Amino acid sequence: MNVLVFLMPVSLGLGLLGLLAFIWSLKTKQYEDLAGIAERILMDMKPSVHSGNYTSQSDKNHKV
Numbered sequence: 859m860n861v862l863v864f865l866m867p868v869s870l871g872l873g874l875l876g877l878l879a880f881i882w883s884l885k886t887k888q889y890e891d892l893a894g895i896a897e898r899i900l901m902d903m904k905p906s907v908h909s910g911n912y913t914s915q916s917d918k919n920h921k922v
Contacts, residue, residue, distance in 0.1 A: 883889065
């Protein structure tokens with residue numbers, strides 16, 4: 859029973875810390891545009907300035 863005197867405040871403190879971290883993430887708009895960020899990683903094709911075709915970053919690094 860003595861261990862509960864220690865564990866209850868620790869668990870409540872960790873829960874409060876998690877709640878504060880979640881509220882902070884909402885206030886700093888971390889969840890504003892989840893779909894855009896998820897799709898941005900899939901779109902690494904950028905239009906080429908010279909030819910009008912799409913080239914990837916790996917094409918720019920690879921020299922023939």
